[in-house]
Amino acid sequence: MSITGLIDSPGAWSGRGLLVVSHDALLPQNCVKCGRPTNEPLLRRKFSWHPEWYVVLIFVGLLPYIIMAMVASKRMVVHVPLCSRHLERYKALRLAAIFLLLGSIPEMIAAGKWLPEDFQGVGIFAGFLALLAGLVCLSIYGAVLRPKYIDDNFGFFRNVNRDFLSLLPPCPPNIRPRYGAGIFQRAD
Ligand SMILES: [Zn+2]
Numbered sequence: 001m002s003i004t005g006l007i008d009s010p011g012a013w014s015g016r017g018l019l020v021v022s023h024d025a026l027l028p029q030n031c032v033k034c035g036r037p038t039n040e041p042l043l044r045r046k047f048s049w050h051p052e053w054y055v056v057l058i059f060v061g062l063l064p065y066i067i068m069a070m071v072a073s074k075r076m077v078v079h080v081p082l083c084s085r086h087l088e089r090y091k092a093l094r095l096a097a098i099f100l101l102l103g104s105i106p107e108m109i110a111a112g113k114w115l116p117e118d119f120q121g122v123g124i125f126a127g128f129l130a131l132l133a134g135l136v137c138l139s140i141y142g143a144v145l146r147p148k149y150i151d152d153n154f155g156f157f158r159n160v161n162r163d164f165l166s167l168l169p170p171c172p173p174n175i176r177p178r179y180g181a182g183i184f185q186r187a188d
Helices: 002-008 052-060 062-072 084-114 117-142 162-166
Strands: 012-015 018-022 043-049 074-080 146-150 154-158
Touching: 043 146, 043 154, 052 062, 074 146, 074 154, 084 117
Parallel strands: none
Antiparallel strands: 012 018, 018 154, 043 074, 146 154
16 A cells, blocks of 8 residues: 555655645545545645744734735645545535635625614624634635645645555655744754
8 A cells, every 4th residue: 555655646755744745746546634545536725835933024014914925925736635525524614615704794784784773783793703604614624734834846734644644755855844844853
């Protein structure tokens, strides 16, 4: 099983409990969440990452932080293998997030406009709860893999099943984050 994984996964390695991938990596046909073999279509996910210190820009202002994060974040597309159970779960989360986020704002506006005055507060609060629920769904959906570090060549991801990682060859010593992530600082 591990031999198959080694042969079928160019550009993918494991290191310190992280999945390490190049931008054109082909992952083994096993679910990243449970390690089971799968023939399901790959989930295409775009990830972005920026150094954690960028968040101090929030103290300068939300807009400088958003602009800096948009301009300077490193991005990577990963085609994520998932079993049918996990693929359905993440698709449902994506659908719920879209439905709740897109529905909550018009619901709050409609509640404020058309509901009888006594019920307006409840109606707007319900929309606010839907907005929060949508953000939670979006966050769980996004956590299928969590980027720890991304640069122009490689991405380092956590939230990956151990059995899945065991299919991959160890990360070569020359592949290291340049700075910031602090994940490979200990000696091998
Ligand atoms: Zn699975």
